[in-house]
Amino acid sequence: MLRKKRCLCTSVLAATGVILASAPALAQSTNGVVDANGDGLDTHLFRPALDSKGFFATNGTSVLSANDISFGLVLDYGNSLLRVPDKGQRNAALAMHSFQGTLHFNYGIANRAIIGISLPVNLMLSGPQADANGQPLLPNQWSTAELNSQTIGAPALHAKLRLLRVEQGFGLAASVQAGVTLTDAPKNAGADPVLYAWPQLIAEKRLGSTGWFKIGANAGMRLHPASSTTLNLEDGTFKDGQRITYGLGMSARVAEPLEIVADTYGTYLLSDASAKVKPSNEVVGGIKLYVERNSYFMLGAGTRYTPGFEAATIRGFLGFIYEPSIGDRDGDGYKDDVDKCPDDPEDFDGYQDEDGCPEPNPVVHIPDPPPPPKKPPPPVNNDRDGDGIPNAQDQCPDQPETFNGYKDEDGCPDKGDVEVGDGGLILLKKIKFATNSAEILPESNEILDQIAGTIKAHPEFLLMEVAGHADERAPDQYNLVLTQKRVDSVVAALIQRGIDRSRLRSKGYGEYCPEDQGHNEEAWEKNRRVEFKIVKSKDGGPTPQLGCENAVRHGVRPAPLP
Structure with missing residues (x-):
């Protein structure tokens, strides 16, 4: 070349x-x-x-x-x-x-x-x-x-x-x-x-x-x-x-x-x-x-x-x-002339992420999470609503528990900050990061607990994509690298909460897939987000759109479907 x-x-x-x-x-x-x-x-x-x-x-x-x-x-x-x-x-x-x-x-x-x-x-x-x-x-x-x-x-x-x-x-x-x-x-x-x-x-x-x-x-x-x-x-x-x-x-x-x-x-x-x-x-x-x-x-x-x-x-x-164009063969956001491993993508694990190489012993700097939510006990005969919580312990014995990482032990349906929608999870509360960093703020531990609990309660979700998006104010390449680092941090946090690594993958799309086309603080706040998309499920349902057409035009494509 x-x-x-x-x-x-x-x-x-x-x-x-x-x-x-x-x-x-x-x-x-x-x-x-x-x-x-x-x-x-x-x-x-x-x-x-x-x-x-x-x-x-x-x-x-x-x-x-x-x-x-x-x-x-x-x-x-x-x-x-x-x-x-x-x-x-x-x-x-x-x-x-x-x-x-x-x-x-x-x-x-x-x-x-x-x-x-x-x-x-x-x-x-x-x-x-x-x-x-x-x-x-x-x-x-x-x-x-x-x-x-x-x-x-x-x-x-x-x-x-x-x-x-x-x-x-x-x-x-x-x-x-x-x-x-x-x-x-x-x-x-x-x-x-x-x-x-x-x-x-x-x-x-x-x-x-x-x-x-x-x-x-x-x-x-x-x-x-x-x-x-x-x-x-x-x-x-x-x-x-x-x-x-x-x-x-x-x-x-x-x-x-x-x-x-x-x-x-x-x-x-x-x-x-x-x-x-x-x-x-x-x-x-x-x-x-x-x-x-x-x-x-x-x-x-x-x-x-x-x-x-x-x-x-x-x-x-x-x-x-x-127009000289330096390629990015491994697709990790680092151009080949500065990438020390141009054929092996950086793993963005918080350890030496600036060299473009995957590290064998990554160190993930994430606060110790609380214990994962308790698994629902096996069904018993005296469980009228079939949610796996015996009637004697079920505060709502005729209404099944909503397992979403929020008060899953009381046996009552409740609305936390995570819901299951068409093609993915709907987050009612954002995952917060330190400014210009992939460090997850402690205030987001609760929403991460709920996300992990929801994924565990749905074993039919075989593979989910954690997608990161940024607003338009930083340079394009900077936003691509930052969003990839942030979703890698989210994946690491969910693994520590008991989610199997094989059920998760991550992709940063930078600023190319805005939710709001405006150019103001309100639009920027909406566009800075993490999304969870169901890539593969046991029922073989349709895969939602991953990424967006504008990202594809800029050479940023989701990984192929398994």
């Missing part, structure tokens, strides 16, 4: 080297936009998504986990930009062929945001712009010389902040990108003059049981110091100005390694340019081919559907996005 990751990384770095090697400003001696016609313009309508979580051009709302990174290289081609009247010249477009390579790097912060940098490199080509008589096609606007511009575009910094998690129903994020042009690229229609700033609002929705179908939308404004450049194009006069930006993407994960993507994006020019020149819109379709969990090749093509100045008649692109 490490060899494969090095190969992927090396491939991207090699491609990056090729792009940068071709980037030195070998720009032609004569620029396309003549000196008297302002500072120039940009025609790159297709701009790759900021990070590995987007569609093609449309951004997604998810972000990298804390301290994770991603980088990639996207190459795109646009044909027939800045179309002009055909007067016998070789190419009826000022930029007949536009190639751009964009390298980007991103870094995740606190599971909430990313920061990154992008570097575009341009190659702009077109024939001389002179009519059949050798006269300038656009006098005082564009040079008659052949366009052959090789430059770096506008290096840019960007940031994205996740506001709402898409896993909780609807995703929302905000981003901003700012770049500075350091070359004469604008004079060859290759970059925004001087600098630009691009704030955007990003929305996303996922559909299907595992979120396999995604829809995303972006809206923003690309701001820059407008130049005085004017061009008399085929569909009207271009005059530079600010641009409203928008995008709509859809994708379907039709197989584990394959995602089909459709994306439309565009700009609307805010200036007194001709009406037909203002809206530039393209639509593309293609695939993402995943080679690792979040690393993929992308390939697509499309065309314009409005005559705007920067919309290409043919658009094509390919790229590779690499």
Whole structure:
């Protein structure tokens, strides 16, 4: 696996080297936009998504986990930009062929945001712009010389902040990108003059049981110091100005390694340019081919559907996005690079739980519990209600005892803090833990006694899952480890109360299965919980849902059914 990751990384770095090697400003001696016609313009309508979580051009709302990174290289081609009247010249477009390579790097912060940098490199080509008589096609606007511009575009910094998690129903994020042009690229229609700033609002929705179908939308404004450049194009006069930006993407994960993507994006020019020149819109379709969990090749093509100045008649692109993912082969919540036993899961017994290895002699730091509840005596002939307590000792001889670890010796039905429901136990009182710890507080000994008593009174429950859940406020990985440690402590406490180890298993689901979707103290209190699910019973009844779909989407699955 490490060899494969090095190969992927090396491939991207090699491609990056090729792009940068071709980037030195070998720009032609004569620029396309003549000196008297302002500072120039940009025609790159297709701009790759900021990070590995987007569609093609449309951004997604998810972000990298804390301290994770991603980088990639996207190459795109646009044909027939800045179309002009055909007067016998070789190419009826000022930029007949536009190639751009964009390298980007991103870094995740606190599971909430990313920061990154992008570097575009341009190659702009077109024939001389002179009519059949050798006269300038656009006098005082564009040079008659052949366009052959090789430059770096506008290096840019960007940031994205996740506001709402898409896993909780609807995703929302905000981003901003700012770049500075350091070359004469604008004079060859290759970059925004001087600098630009691009704030955007990003929305996303996922559909299907595992979120396999995604829809995303972006809206923003690309701001820059407008130049005085004017061009008399085929569909009207271009005059530079600010641009409203928008995008709509859809994708379907039709197989584990394959995602089909459709994306439309565009700009609307805010200036007194001709009406037909203002809206530039393209639509593309293609695939993402995943080679690792979040690393993929992308390939697509499309065309314009409005005559705007920067919309290409043919658009094509390919790229590779690499997001290093360190696996967790044994599923214990510790990534393999820090797990001392990557193939043997940690047993979370309170003894050296931070090394990722199961210990042969675990030490469980749990207070000595009180003696287990007394087993009901064998049935006798003088037991009218059949609860195993003789009538002479039964305070309710005609009503059978409810064996739930609460006053089980009086022979009367009573309601404790544990009830048997469909598919599991219902706890009317929470199991309490010390803050940020798996230590069970002494006040929970009573509810643990009742749980143990209830399980003993139901020998038909052959296997139960003790499931741990947390609220959303801590990082995802931290919550997974903490909930696993806590349910392991609960299992250990029940074993000490006489429950056979073979009847119990544990699983921590972190924050992925909230009971309340709110984002307040009341919701957090509900979501911090321990649940008991009946995995297998003697009567062979249906198994309740274990875990949840959102946990599965994040790679957290319950153990297979026995």
